[in-house]
Amino acid sequence: MASPRKPRASSQARIQQILDAARALLARDGLASLSMYSVAEHAGMPPSSVYHFFANVPAICQGLTEQVHAAFRDCLEQPLDKPVATWRELARIIEQRMLAVYRDDPAACQLILASHAQADITAADREHDEQLGQRLHQVFSQHFQLPTIDNPVDLFTLALELGDRVYARSVQLHGHITPYYAEEGMRVFEAYLGLYLPVYLVPQGRL
Secondary structure, eight states: OOOOOOOOOHHHHHHHHHHHHHHHHHHHOGGGGGHHHHHHHHHHHHHHHHHHHHHHHHHHHHHHHHHHHHHHHHHHHHHHOOOOOOHHHHHHHHHHHHHHHHOOOOHHHIIIIIOOOHHHHHHHHHHHHHHHHHHHHHHHHBBBOOOOOHHHHHHHHHHHHHHHHHHHHHHHHHHSSSHHHHHHHHHHHHHHTTTTSOOOOOOOTTO
């Protein structure tokens, strides 16, 4: 079965132009500011051009969600600057990298963390979270000998989602992730993992 064709370069540029406009509106005014017409106006194109590539606002948001989670996946793919001695040290590095994505992309905070997100956007985010949980489990397994855990991918997925709940409270209260809530979110992430991971894990390659 042939794989679907990629959009032509000109179409890809238009899609990115639409997503950039939506990202700017999200960062400035939040999810309520998005409409097919506001995105078209901000992108400098007729609404028909936006409808040509996206059926509705949730479809645009799903496209943005994919980009945000691509940035999160990059956080997990980046090599470590130095070896880590404990799994908590590894967890802290990963969470700090993901917090940097939120810090550098206010639209991501509005899309993933702000309240009143649409149900289909939330569903898309949850699907991406499961993929991140799977990759996070792989990263931990690369560095440490993990104990046998029922549904280990669920463990790491839930840890990510619980940390996001704390970050979401900060965005709802303050419009961004404050240093206090950043620290609390990381503590929740590590605390949940700590229910299943012992304090000390044997590093990979060590007997």
